[in-house]
Amino acid sequence: MKKSLGQQTLVYPHLVFVIGSYDIKNKPNMMTVSWGGICCSKPPCVAISLRKATYTYNNILINKAFTVNIPSKKYIKETDYVGTVSGKEVDKFKKTGLTPVKHKLINAPYIQEFPINLICQLYKIIEIGLHTQFIGEILDVLIDEEILDQGNKPILDKIQPFCYDSATRSYYGVGTIELDGFTTKSI
Amino acid sequence: MKKSLGQQTLVYPHLVFVIGSYDIKNKPNMMTVSWGGICCSKPPCVAISLRKATYTYNNILINKAFTVNIPSKKYIKETDYVGTVSGKEVDKFKKTGLTPVKHKLINAPYIQEFPINLICQLYKIIEIGLHTQFIGEILDVLIDEEILDQGNKPILDKIQPFCYDSATRSYYGVGTIELDGFTTKSI
Numbered sequence: 001m002k003k004s005l006g007q008q009t010l011v012y013p014h015l016v017f018v019i020g021s022y023d024i025k026n027k028p029n030m031m032t033v034s035w036g037g038i039c040c041s042k043p044p045c046v047a048i049s050l051r052k053a054t055y056t057y058n059n060i061l062i063n064k065a066f067t068v069n070i071p072s073k074k075y076i077k078e079t080d081y082v083g084t085v086s087g088k089e090v091d092k093f094k095k096t097g098l099t100p101v102k103h104k105l106i107n108a109p110y111i112q113e114f115p116i117n118l119i120c121q122l123y124k125i126i127e128i129g130l131h132t133q134f135i136g137e138i139l140d141v142l143i144d145e146e147i148l149d150q151g152n153k154p155i156l157d158k159i160q161p162f163c164y165d166s167a168t169r170s171y172y173g174v175g176t177i178e179l180d181g182f183t184t185k186s187i
Numbered sequence: 188m189k190k191s192l193g194q195q196t197l198v199y200p201h202l203v204f205v206i207g208s209y210d211i212k213n214k215p216n217m218m219t220v221s222w223g224g225i226c227c228s229k230p231p232c233v234a235i236s237l238r239k240a241t242y243t244y245n246n247i248l249i250n251k252a253f254t255v256n257i258p259s260k261k262y263i264k265e266t267d268y269v270g271t272v273s274g275k276e277v278d279k280f281k282k283t284g285l286t287p288v289k290h291k292l293i294n295a296p297y298i299q300e301f302p303i304n305l306i307c308q309l310y311k312i313i314e315i316g317l318h319t320q321f322i323g324e325i326l327d328v329l330i331d332e333e334i335l336d337q338g339n340k341p342i343l344d345k346i347q348p349f350c351y352d353s354a355t356r357s358y359y360g361v362g363t364i365e366l367d368g369f370t371t372k373s374i
Binding site: 001002003004005006007008009010011012013014015017034035036037038039040041042043044045046047049068070112116117118123124126128129130131133135138139140141142143144145146148152153154156159161163165167168172173174175 | 230325326
């Protein structure tokens with residue numbers, strides 16, 4: 001039996017991105033978002049949605065650039081923390097001990113310790129409502145060498161990404177599933 | 188050591204949505220997408236990205252409506268299949284045995300067997316490049332009663348959603364992770 005829950009922003013899974021940016025004084029900031037995703041293959045683009053009240057919102061407007069960093073589960077505490085405080089009040093890199101690295105192509109820092117970093121130049125700004133969508137063209141993807149297989153494909157079990165469950169405000173892991181006659185290998 | 192992979196659409200995890208729509212003759216169609224996500228809270232909106240060549244693309248233009256259906260892993264075979272063939276050639280509901288149900292608010296079918304269905308009215312169309320982004324306002328969320336807890340919160344372990352890994356073209360499950368002193372319950 002279907003039950004109607006009304007207007008909600010409920011999907012499974014929500015991804016977890018940590019956005020890197022510089023403020024007007026080039027102080028690095030990072031912020032966790034779970035609203036976003038790849039949105040075009042040519043040019044390769046990723047979208048993130050932010051409220052105007054966030055520190056990252058203005059940082060992206062100033063620099064026309066941001067990074068999307070995929071955390072592995074060993075950084076779940078840091079990821080959760082940087083989603084709960086504002087860069088207006090806290091130096092989140094100092095507080096967490098994570099390392100901002102400026103990328104040569106854009107004025108935005110990526111997070112050294114996170115296994116995958118998307119280097120994005122602002123491509124479009126879409127006003128939707130309470131949230132503004134920033135679409136970034138992915139100029140480069142950086143990845144830790146040790147999580148690549150011999151064919152340069154990332155190994156998911158080494159990335160150890162995780163998801164967010166907005167209904168219960170908790171996180172969930174991602175791993176191999178096997179079904180009768182239809183394992184992940186057979187697709 | 189970081190390795191540069193160049194311009195790629197690589198994030199983890201990719202979600203898996205199955206989009207429901209009617210064609211010009213009201214024949215129901217469904218299509219798997221992994222590029223999309225929630226993009227605004229007020230109004231509550233979800234974005235999906237489609238190529239113009241897809242059957243769903245025109246269906247959404249005609250009806251200004253679509254559904255986003257979250258599959259559980261027992262339907263992984265059907266989900267994979269409907270992402271690999273076109274509704275121009277195949278009646279995918281007949282072929283899979285899944286049930287299209289018209290929603291009273293819009294002219295689009297949701298998938299009865301999938302545990303969560305987002306009922307979306309077309310809100311904005313964003314031309315990005317090879318892909319067009321359709322932003323839908325979520326008018327209602329339908330959910331199977333048996334996956335709700337007593338507070339009407341969905342129970343992730345009963346939804347059994349899964350993710351897509353675009354690098355290896357395989358699927359992965361989503362489940363509880365526990366870290367020392369920081370379980371999903373403690374956040």
